Amino acid sequence: MTPLTPEQARAQLATADILATTSGKEVRIVAISMAGVGVLLAVATALSGLAVTNKAVYVIGMFVYFTAMLTLQIWCARRVRVSARGWSLRYGASAAVSMALCGIGIAWTTNGSPSWALFAPYCVLVALPMVVVASRMARR
Amino acid sequence: MRADSDVDPHAVHPRHRLNETIHAPVRFSIVATLAGADKMEFSFVRDTVQVSDSVLSKQVATLESAGIVKVKKGYVGKRPRTWLSLTAFGRRAFQLHLAALREIAGG
Numbered sequence: 001m002t003p004l005t006p007e008q009a010r011a012q013l014a015t016a017d018i019l020a021t022t023s024g025k026e027v028r029i030v031a032i033s034m035a036g037v038g039v040l041l042a043v044a045t046a047l048s049g050l051a052v053t054n055k056a057v058y059v060i061g062m063f064v065y066f067t068a069m070l071t072l073q074i075w076c077a078r079r080v081r082v083s084a085r086g087w088s089l090r091y092g093a094s095a096a097v098s099m100a101l102c103g104i105g106i107a108w109t110t111n112g113s114p115s116w117a118l119f120a121p122y123c124v125l126v127a128l129p130m131v132v133v134a135s136r137m138a139r140r
Numbered sequence: 141m142r143a144d145s146d147v148d149p150h151a152v153h154p155r156h157r158l159n160e161t162i163h164a165p166v167r168f169s170i171v172a173t174l175a176g177a178d179k180m181e182f183s184f185v186r187d188t189v190q191v192s193d194s195v196l197s198k199q200v201a202t203l204e205s206a207g208i209v210k211v212k213k214g215y216v217g218k219r220p221r222t223w224l225s226l227t228a229f230g231r232r233a234f235q236l237h238l239a240a241l242r243e244i245a246g247g
Binding site: 003004005006009010012013015016019020021022023026074077078080081082083084085086087088 | 155158168169172173175176177178179180181183184188189216217219223238241242244245246
């Protein structure tokens with residue numbers, strides 16, 4: 001092995017620091033898609049509130065929802081080239097919380113149209129876990 | 141200036157703790173890049189390290205045989221994808237390598 005001078009060692013350490021942070025742009029793509037999934041879950045929850053009173057809007061809305069979700073997943077799978085270190089668990093946990101809130105929201109609407117004064121903020125709450133984790137991931 | 145009595149003649153010089161597999165410049169860049177993520181796609185590492193597909197394949201094969209890098213092949217639709225990641229051993233080996241470099245850098 002070629003002996004290293006202190007200057008060469010410092011140069012290698014600097015290189016390592018730079019290379020370890022090159023994935024920032026790629027991680028932002030993951031964050032965008034993550035926030036997108038959260039917003040779409042909130043939209044699906046809001047649409048379930050229209051299932052009883054406005055069936056046509058509900059059906060068209062759900063079609064748009066599934067198309068958007070599918071498009072987002074395909075775009076993400078093709079575009080993402082980096083899995084951010086230490087974020088898989090937080091991604092999974094926030095997705096699980098948002099999906100559980102979405103399920104509770106849909107169950108809430110099965111007995112009739114909910115009060116939108118309560119239901120609209122609840123829909124925002126559905127998106128929050130994924131949007132918050134996504135914004136923290138993007139700013140890491 | 142350091143007095144002769146400060147030098148421990150039995151202390152191992154940090155250069156002996158450098159990992160020979162990681163020490164090569166291209167392999168060092170590959171491992172340093174992978175250290176920043178859980179896993180990375182082959183093309184991302186190739187673009188970051190600025191080497192050809194064949195050079196990266198060869199160096200990754202060396203790192204894989206040393207147990208430093210794990211290679212996982214898969215598909216996204218019909219497109220083949222190769223994911224690279226550091227093994228737990230590889231991550232530890234890189235940390236020790238960096239520690240040795242810091243000691244050398246400190247003089």
